[in-house]
Amino acid sequence: MPKGTVLIVDDDPVVRDSLGKWFESEDYDVGTSSDARSALDELARRHYDIALLDIKMPGTDGIELQARLKDVDPELPVVIMTGYASVETAVKALKNGAYDYITKPFDPDELVHLIDKAIAHRAAQREVARLRESLHQIFPGATLIGQSPAMKRVMELVETVAPTDATVLITGESGTGKEVVARSIHQLSPRRLHPMVVIHCGALAETLLESELFGHEKGSFTGAQARKKGKFEVADGGTAFLDEISDISLKTQSDLLRVLQEKEIVRVGGTQSIKVDFRCVAATNKKLERLVEEGLFRPDLYYRLNVFAIEIPPLRARREDIPLLATHFLDKFAVNMNRPPQKMAQRAMEMLMDYNWPGNVRELENAVERALLINREPELPPEAFPFQLNPTAPSSGRRLEDIERIHIERILTETGWNLSRAARVLDIDRTTLYNKIKRYSLRESAPNKVTPA
Amino acid sequence: MTLRLLPIGPGLTERLDALAADLASALRISCKVETVPLDMEVAYSIDRGQYYSTQILGAVPDGTLAVSPYDLYVPILTFVFGEAQLRGSRAIVSTWRLREEFYGLAPDESKLRERLLKESLHELGHNFGLRHCDDWRCVMASSHNVETLDLKLPAYCPRCRTVVAPFLL
Numbered sequence: 001m002p003k004g005t006v007l008i009v010d011d012d013p014v015v016r017d018s019l020g021k022w023f024e025s026e027d028y029d030v031g032t033s034s035d036a037r038s039a040l041d042e043l044a045r046r047h048y049d050i051a052l053l054d055i056k057m058p059g060t061d062g063i064e065l066q067a068r069l070k071d072v073d074p075e076l077p078v079v080i081m082t083g084y085a086s087v088e089t090a091v092k093a094l095k096n097g098a099y100d101y102i103t104k105p106f107d108p109d110e111l112v113h114l115i116d117k118a119i120a121h122r123a124a125q126r127e128v129a130r131l132r133e134s135l136h137q138i139f140p141g142a143t144l145i146g147q148s149p150a151m152k153r154v155m156e157l158v159e160t161v162a163p164t165d166a167t168v169l170i171t172g173e174s175g176t177g178k179e180v181v182a183r184s185i186h187q188l189s190p191r192r193l194h195p196m197v198v199i200h201c202g203a204l205a206e207t208l209l210e211s212e213l214f215g216h217e218k219g220s221f222t223g224a225q226a227r228k229k230g231k232f233e234v235a236d237g238g239t240a241f242l243d244e245i246s247d248i249s250l251k252t253q254s255d256l257l258r259v260l261q262e263k264e265i266v267r268v269g270g271t272q273s274i275k276v277d278f279r280c281v282a283a284t285n286k287k288l289e290r291l292v293e294e295g296l297f298r299p300d301l302y303y304r305l306n307v308f309a310i311e312i313p314p315l316r317a318r319r320e321d322i323p324l325l326a327t328h329f330l331d332k333f334a335v336n337m338n339r340p341p342q343k344m345a346q347r348a349m350e351m352l353m354d355y356n357w358p359g360n361v362r363e364l365e366n367a368v369e370r371a372l373l374i375n376r377e378p379e380l381p382p383e384a385f386p387f388q389l390n391p392t393a394p395s396s397g398r399r400l401e402d403i404e405r406i407h408i409e410r411i412l413t414e415t416g417w418n419l420s421r422a423a424r425v426l427d428i429d430r431t432t433l434y435n436k437i438k439r440y441s442l443r444e445s446a447p448n449k450v451t452p453a
Numbered sequence: 454m455t456l457r458l459l460p461i462g463p464g465l466t467e468r469l470d471a472l473a474a475d476l477a478s479a480l481r482i483s484c485k486v487e488t489v490p491l492d493m494e495v496a497y498s499i500d501r502g503q504y505y506s507t508q509i510l511g512a513v514p515d516g517t518l519a520v521s522p523y524d525l526y527v528p529i530l531t532f533v534f535g536e537a538q539l540r541g542s543r544a545i546v547s548t549w550r551l552r553e554e555f556y557g558l559a560p561d562e563s564k565l566r567e568r569l570l571k572e573s574l575h576e577l578g579h580n581f582g583l584r585h586c587d588d589w590r591c592v593m594a595s596s597h598n599v600e601t602l603d604l605k606l607p608a609y610c611p612r613c614r615t616v617v618a619p620f621l622l
Binding site for chain 1 (some may be wrong): 501507516527528529530531532539577584585595597598605
């Protein structure tokens, strides 16, 4: 099998013939052209791994032809052949996107290395593209689920804004799927092959958030033992998703505004500006306008973020989506738990549709996971869900603590006191669960009969 | 099969006698050193100070391996160790860059003899229709410097030998 295909473009027949023969003896497939037009025809006719263009040709010269070849095959490595070495021609060729340039006559050793390197480069480029594509197929990103008019509107907005570079502000109650919408925007954007970096602004203290966002230089503060890239640098080429944007301090708001305006960052403890190219998508469950009025959020930052707003409706406002979502989660968790496909009993589905879902889609997702975990029947009965109490009804003066204790106790019983599993169902971490068990003095051996709520 | 060895340039008689013996032993063919007057000057490039190997090949008789003490070139390359017609019967090799002196080292007659044998077998291989071989030990492996030439063995690999064998009957 030949090592690759080489296109030689030179108006000198001696060069074409001599170089062509040499490449053939080196086991390459060779095509030759004497001018730009036939070179373009040749490239359209068959695939080439590399093109060698003479810089000086009557009509279209090598530099100009290189640009036109790139229109046909943008990935084609082009090597410019020059009669004499000059910095000027080399710079011109490389600036125009040439892979390299080589001076006639060629040192055979140098030529072999150059060609092998260029072909390997092309193969690597293709491999990267193939892997990106496979990765995209394996992780197609989050899917927006829903057929309600409200959700259809959200999808339309996502499809409209995704291909642009506009900053998007996503609002909605906790658990409505703001990150899912952000992921959909990223996946549908030209930036999808680059990373989407998620920054939970509320989870970090001010100084840590600054270092997390902008990175830091070695020794800039205690504990900064090495230089670290900030999230904005990591998101270069992709999308930065700033969740819980309302939780950042006024100082960080001002830094963030500067980044969004200048597209430049300065690492904590650094002095040099670093160019960054990312698309900003922010989300909040608070009314930013109100925070602006109260002086807790900078108006200029608000306007910069609120270029395109998407409001996600709460689940109770789109109850018709509940069966779709419940079935989706049921299928997803059945696969995750290596269980056969499960069905939802009619009564259970009716109950899910009646429920108020204060925790929105996330609560539904957790409820389905938990129900699937404890259910051993072919169908999921209403009893598999913890909220048969009908929380839309007033809770008859029961204290929040009591409800929490009862709920935790019930989940612990259902999961056989497996703390990791129970914590997962409750969507809290193990430490929090452990502290709550201690606080409510819950014991496995205790009479842990589930109190019907 | 009888291979004609043709010196192109002075001071090659002894070297060609040795090469004839080495080739006869490597290929089990008979070799005859000939002296045919050949005007090399038409192939000389004043600009480059080298001889154009393709032009010399055009002038040598069929069934000949020409050996030159001078540096050879083809227009697009700075030099060639040799050149051959693919599936033809003319080949040429140069000893110029096979000598240790070219690289500023002390002369080494045995090294030169071995390099000349390898380069001759390589160009003859092209005459037999062989292209470059992936096996770095095979004499048909591509080599553009003496370091890789020295790494090769003065023999065809089993795969290349099957192509060469019918020509040597």
